[in-house]
Amino acid sequence: MYNTEIIMLTFIALSRLILCCYAEEQHVYPRILDERSTSGNLVLKLTEKITLNLERSTVLADNLLFVTTSKDLHEVETIDTSHIQQTIFHDTHYQSSVSVRRRDDTVEVEGIINDNLRIRPLPLGERSTDGQMLHAIFQVPTIKENFTEARQDILHLGMSNGDDISGYREDLSSPQARASGVDKFPVELHIISDKEHQRSY
Structure with a gap:
């Protein structure tokens, strides 16, 4: 004990x-x-x-369409x-x-x-x-991701070695300076599920 x-x-x-x-x-x-x-x-x-x-x-829209679906029920409600x-x-x-x-x-x-x-x-x-x-x-x-570096990687993924990237150079030359005026922050999403809802799973 x-x-x-x-x-x-x-x-x-x-x-x-x-x-x-x-x-x-x-x-x-x-x-x-x-x-x-x-x-x-x-x-x-x-x-x-x-x-x-x-x-x-x-x-939110003035009226939100809320759909509840389970094995026995399909209910559509306007809130x-x-x-x-x-x-x-x-x-x-x-x-x-x-x-x-x-x-x-x-x-x-x-x-x-x-x-x-x-x-x-x-x-x-x-x-x-x-x-x-x-x-x-x-x-x-705090999320420590560099969104501008990720953007460059995405642009280069879509190009083959022979593609001309001169049109993109001006856009990518100073990504930090361009992004400094934009505040970025993570978005939180809360999902609520009650016992009645969980019974379907």
Whole structure:
């Protein structure tokens, strides 16, 4: 019994150490500083250094066609996305994309702050003195790919040795300078599958 407890405690301690090393978290209480009701834009303060100037995002069609298929069922449903789009915002400076929900005078924020910072609510965390919900800002690994080098490789794959590449030389002569004005960031995709959906597999 004693050895089992030591092994379990050691495993828990190592797991917590690995998690701490992988993603450093900062706990914050986001606050809406200014709401411009005519445009729906928000000024959201996350930390002393990060304040987002959020604009409402229009990323979905007004009506989304949702198809559910299984062995016994094929159901097509049209979903009104207006209530979803009311919570989705972006900041062009930080390249943020977040969902902002307000419930009972509290703010709940979840999403992408920049290329390597994310935010998520901690509903079971300690509330602030005025009842605001605790959130975690955490880091994710940055993708270190050189997109301009990959583009050159793709162009050369399509050419044989005898092809004339003089038309491409001007385009490829300074790819870093041309790409420096374009902000690139990874896209996250979340897929939700419930037990009813998983039964088909």
